[in-house]
Amino acid sequence: MLRLVSLQLMVTVVAGAFAALLGGMPAMFSAVLGGLCCVVPNGLMAFRLYVNSKTPGGVNPFSFFIWEFIKIALTLALLAATALLYRDLNWLAMLAGFIVALKSYIILLFRH
Numbered sequence: 001m002l003r004l005v006s007l008q009l010m011v012t013v014v015a016g017a018f019a020a021l022l023g024g025m026p027a028m029f030s031a032v033l034g035g036l037c038c039v040v041p042n043g044l045m046a047f048r049l050y051v052n053s054k055t056p057g058g059v060n061p062f063s064f065f066i067w068e069f070i071k072i073a074l075t076l077a078l079l080a081a082t083a084l085l086y087r088d089l090n091w092l093a094m095l096a097g098f099i100v101a102l103k104s105y106i107i108l109l110f111r112h
């Protein structure tokens with residue numbers, strides 16, 4: 001899970017650099033913020049599942065679904081906060097950064 005989160009972070013940085021080339025600094029910040037809206041909730045969920053796996057009972061399906069709900073709610077909250085608080089938001093760059101980070105697991109599927 002840590003590999004996936006670190007890959008998402010790297011892909012977010014690459015998407016931000018690409019957006020900076022195409023649209024300047026506001027597009028770069030928008031793409032990076034969009035990617036972070038995906039990376040932060042996934043990292044939090046991965047950390048919590050790792051901590052739960054080290055407990056004597058292990059990870060149960062109920063805690064997994066609770067953390068999945070928290071991850072989705074946090075993702076929506078971060079996207080809304082980005083849209084409300086960043087004045088120079090480039091919507092296309094933000095959504096592109098979010099989607100690239102969200103779908104970066106495909107890279108890991110084709111590595112093996």
